[in-house]
Structure formats: structure tokens, C-alpha cells
Amino acid sequence: MSLIAQSSAVIGMNIKSLPRRLWMSLAMVLASAVVVAVLLAFLAMAKGFEATLQSAGQEDVAFFIRTGSAAELNSSVMKEQVDLLREAPGIASDENGKLVSPELYVIVDGTKKSSGTDANIPLRGLEPQGMALRHNFKLVQGRLFTPGTDELIVGEGVLRQFEGFELGKEVRFGKNRWTVVGVFSTGGNVFESELWADAKVIQTLYNRGSSYQSVRAKLQSGASLEAIEAYIKNEPRLNQEVQSEAKYFAVQGESLSYMAIFGRVISTVMALGAMAGALNTMYTSVSDRAKEIATLRAIGFSNLSAFIGTMAEALVLALLGGVLGALAAFLLFDGLSASTLGGSFTQVVFSFEMNGQLVMQGIWLALVIGFISGFFPAWRATSVPVAVAFQSRG
Amino acid sequence: MSDDNLFELKAVAKRFKKGKETISIFDDLNMHIKRGDFLAIMGPSGSGKTTLLNLLGGVDQPTSGEVSFDGARIDSLSEGQLATWRANNIGFIFQFYNLMPMLNAAKNVELPLLLTNLSGKERQQRVETALKLVGLADRAKHMPSEMSGGQLQRVAIARAVVSDPKLLLCDEPTGDLDRNTADEILEMLQLLNREFGKTIVMVTHDPAAARYATHTLHLDKGQFVDKDEPVLQEKSA
Numbered sequence: 001m002s003l004i005a006q007s008s009a010v011i012g013m014n015i016k017s018l019p020r021r022l023w024m025s026l027a028m029v030l031a032s033a034v035v036v037a038v039l040l041a042f043l044a045m046a047k048g049f050e051a052t053l054q055s056a057g058q059e060d061v062a063f064f065i066r067t068g069s070a071a072e073l074n075s076s077v078m079k080e081q082v083d084l085l086r087e088a089p090g091i092a093s094d095e096n097g098k099l100v101s102p103e104l105y106v107i108v109d110g111t112k113k114s115s116g117t118d119a120n121i122p123l124r125g126l127e128p129q130g131m132a133l134r135h136n137f138k139l140v141q142g143r144l145f146t147p148g149t150d151e152l153i154v155g156e157g158v159l160r161q162f163e164g165f166e167l168g169k170e171v172r173f174g175k176n177r178w179t180v181v182g183v184f185s186t187g188g189n190v191f192e193s194e195l196w197a198d199a200k201v202i203q204t205l206y207n208r209g210s211s212y213q214s215v216r217a218k219l220q221s222g223a224s225l226e227a228i229e230a231y232i233k234n235e236p237r238l239n240q241e242v243q244s245e246a247k248y249f250a251v252q253g254e255s256l257s258y259m260a261i262f263g264r265v266i267s268t269v270m271a272l273g274a275m276a277g278a279l280n281t282m283y284t285s286v287s288d289r290a291k292e293i294a295t296l297r298a299i300g301f302s303n304l305s306a307f308i309g310t311m312a313e314a315l316v317l318a319l320l321g322g323v324l325g326a327l328a329a330f331l332l333f334d335g336l337s338a339s340t341l342g343g344s345f346t347q348v349v350f351s352f353e354m355n356g357q358l359v360m361q362g363i364w365l366a367l368v369i370g371f372i373s374g375f376f377p378a379w380r381a382t383s384v385p386v387a388v389a390f391q392s393r394g
Numbered sequence: 395m396s397d398d399n400l401f402e403l404k405a406v407a408k409r410f411k412k413g414k415e416t417i418s419i420f421d422d423l424n425m426h427i428k429r430g431d432f433l434a435i436m437g438p439s440g441s442g443k444t445t446l447l448n449l450l451g452g453v454d455q456p457t458s459g460e461v462s463f464d465g466a467r468i469d470s471l472s473e474g475q476l477a478t479w480r481a482n483n484i485g486f487i488f489q490f491y492n493l494m495p496m497l498n499a500a501k502n503v504e505l506p507l508l509l510t511n512l513s514g515k516e517r518q519q520r521v522e523t524a525l526k527l528v529g530l531a532d533r534a535k536h537m538p539s540e541m542s543g544g545q546l547q548r549v550a551i552a553r554a555v556v557s558d559p560k561l562l563l564c565d566e567p568t569g570d571l572d573r574n575t576a577d578e579i580l581e582m583l584q585l586l587n588r589e590f591g592k593t594i595v596m597v598t599h600d601p602a603a604a605r606y607a608t609h610t611l612h613l614d615k616g617q618f619v620d621k622d623e624p625v626l627q628e629k630s631a
Contacts, residue, residue, distance in 0.1 A: 005508045016496035295492040298453055300481025300509045302474060386453040
């Protein structure tokens, strides 16, 4: 006696009888789809944000900020300290000298296209070396700013999300006027949410004297951060800490991990609601097929095959919803540009990012909904004695 | 138990709990059914006909007493064992046919054969034979919604006999049919009994239907009355 043959027959009959319960079944598919789409939207948002930050950081770039500063915004590095850091062991050089980029990081206002409200944008002051340290930096429109002038270049993310930063436009931050002379890309990472201008001009306009806020340095192949740490420790004039740029951005990204947690909480609450609806659908299904299930059991079909048949129906409907939800999330959200408050009180422009792993998480959630909503009705379908089940016969 | 007996019930009691009340359907029921019998069971509603049919079909268990089939006790079998026993020995025919509406006639008839180790080709041959027997060979691909009541019941009979069970249990098999169609169905059951030696137990309200049987038993308040065969009712000691 083949359980597979029995189960296949019961599953086939259940699927063929779905048109009798079309609207209930569609409601279950839809509920499952919505839950999966919402989960994937949040996860894609978190993933996109994380990728935006993490792809900015490189392992072979040392990043220096003042000890105890969590971010560039509240750090400071004096010019003398920059000169000392240039002499740290393991720093790479090219024909222009050491590959070291002292940088400033100030906050300016911009108006968001989506809401019309003002939000903070980072204005980074840097030197040509700084651009060379961004491995995927590319000028996509216009030209680089001329050192010593009030020209700036704008990241593609800022151009996308904020008003008034088109090439050739004049922008005003406080008393200072700037001219947009170029648009740059850094491969979609966090630097695209910034404005870049000459470091010395920013030092002057923002009364920073000769100080900077952070220093980036390209490491020689095989150079270790431990050696640099030891160098800083033995140099009393330095009060900086060093970490890889990749680690710095990874930590910055973690601070926004609430997004994924929030998404999971919302999805769980919604999944509970969907499950209640799905349970109702499956109890209706079992009730609708009560006579058929009883007849099959009377003929000699095992309880297990009836159980499997009901479970399969629930799983198929939920899975269908999961696939639809994932598809909808992909079509609606993948690549969608958004901005949110980052670690330094500035807007980070990022794109929602869907991938196979996230889709699988959505599909798993759909299967959990299907399993739970199928289990109890399936249990009822098979635990009722056949004689009692027949009492529902016409 | 005599070798002639297919079924034997000894001191069978069946009680149900309804709230705090216990309802007794049978208290001390005794009977046996010989191989090759065509037994009609009649009686008013609530007399216990369906409960008796359920006990004989192994879809219900007695509260106490013994139920033996072919010399072996079935009253202590588990749910799973009973399902296997039913698949091997019983063919059911219901008043409202109980066909699967989403399957065509051939697929409905094939259902009991899915519980066997027969190959697809063997199953198909058996289905064709069974449908031919009930005169519906040309309706194999028809859906239940495309057939009349009499045709549906004939498909149900084909389903009941396709696995060659020893016993056919019929619950009001003509209750939903007009007189002429009912007679056709009863003649078919009679043919199965006479020509193919099938033992048949049929519950019916219809005295005309009962006349096709070789014996008739009347149930009233859980007891056989007005028995026409002495072997069918014995009071236990």
C-alpha cells in the first residue's frame, strides 16, 4: 500500500477542488503575499543601507579619528598630527608622496525632493589625494572643483534626493555661496550622499584654522594596523585611534540595524494576522471537504494521507502568496532610492537591495504561515472518527 | 464460529455520551452473516441501522462485545489497522454516492486500487472491467456533474467492487433514486450477489428494495424484531 500514491491522489483532489473555495483561497494567498512583501521591503531597506555603508569602507585604508570620537563629526585632528600620521609605518606612497587624505566633515542644509523638508547633508573637505583613495570614484558630469575656489562636486545620491544641486547651479549654505561644477559616483556607496569641496576653503569658511576631522591613509600591501597602533601609542603628540575604513563603516551600519529588527517585528505581527485568516481558510477547506475526506478514509485511505493532503494545500497556497509577495517586493522596491538619517545626523542616500537570500527568508516565512495554518485543520480532518465525519453527509 | 459465517457479532453494546447523558444504541446485540448472504436491514430512524452498518464497516468500534470477520476479531484493531482491513475487505455504497466531484468516473473507480500494489496498467484494466460490469464503459471520462443519479450510483458500485472485496455495505443505495432507476441498481446488487458471490448488507427504508435481498432483518430500539431467519438473532447467555 503506497502512502505516496494515496497522498498524491489526495493532494491532487484538494488542488482540483480549490475553485470551490476560490475567494477564501485567494484571500490566504493575498495575506501571505502582503506579509512577505512587507518583510522583504524592510529587509531590502536594511540590506541596501548596510551595503551603502559597507561598500564604502576598504580594508587597506587606515582611518584615523580622535580617540573617543564615535564618528568624524565630533573628531578633530591638528595639522601637526596629520604630518605625524604621514610618518606612521606601512603607509603607501605614489609619485606625489604619501597616500594620506586629511579631511573635514561639516553639515549643511538641503531640501528633500520627496517631502520638501530640510535635512542635513555632509559637506566633505578633501584634497585630490582623498579622491584617489575612493577606489570607485568616478566623475560622471562636469569637472573636479578647483582648489582654493568655492566650487563643489555633488554625489549622485544627493542629486537624486535633494533639490537644487544640478550641474552649474549655485547653492547657498548660510553666508557661503558655492557652485556645483561636477557630479560624482562612488558605486552607490555612502560617499554619494556627500558634497565634496576643497579642504582648505572649508577650513577658512567654517573657521577651522588648520585642523581637520579625520585622516585616511592607504596601507602598503601586508602592512598591519597593529604597527600603526604601536606607533601612535609611542608618539605622545598623537591622540588618535586607528581602524580600517571597512570596520568604521561596518560599525556605523550596525547603528541602523533597528531597521531590520523593526521589519521583522512588523512582519511577525502581520504574519499572526495572516495566520488567523489562513487558519479560517483551511478550516473552511476541511469543512468543505469533510464528506470527501470521510469517504476516502472509509475506503481505506490512511489518516496520514488526508493529513498530508490538507497540509499540502495550505503550503501550496502560502507558498504561492510568498512567491507573489517576493515578486511584488522585487518589482516595487529593488533599486528604489531612499534616504534616512545616518550615524552623523546627516542623510544617507541608499537603494533598497533585494537578493536571493532575502527572497528565501520571505519564502520561509510564507511556509511557516502555511505550516501552522494547515497543521491544526489537518489534524482536525484526521482526528475526527470516520463515523462522526459521516454525520455531515447529505 | 462456523466457516460459513463471514461476520459474527457477540454481545455487542454501543453507547454514546451526549453531555452528561449516556445514550445506548445497542445493549446486547448478537448476529452473524453468512458468506453469500444479501441481507437487508430495515427499521425506523434512530433504530441503530447506520450504527450497525458503521460497526460492520469498521468505521466505528463497539463499546463492548466482540465483532469477528472471517474468524478474526476486528473490534480491537487500531485506526490504521482498520483502514487497511477496510481497504482489503469492504466496499461501501452510499445513499448520495459520495463520489469525488473533481475526478472523472474512471478516476473515482480507481481510488480503492491506489491502496494496492497494482501497476498503473493493471489498475486501468480493473477500472475498465468494473465500469463495463455496471454498464458505464463509455462514460469513463465523464465527470460526476455530467451524470444522472442512477449513473452516479453505478459508478459508486463500480468503485465498491473494483478491488474485489468480500463484503459490500450499502447505506440506502436507492434512497435518492426514482423507482425504475432504483430497481436497476437493486438488480445490479442482486447480480453481484448471485453471480459473483458478494456478501451484501443493505440498510434501507424501502420494503420494495428489501425484497431483492435474501434475508431481511428489522431493527427497533437497538434490537432485531420480526426476524425471518433464525440464524440472525440469538440472545447471548
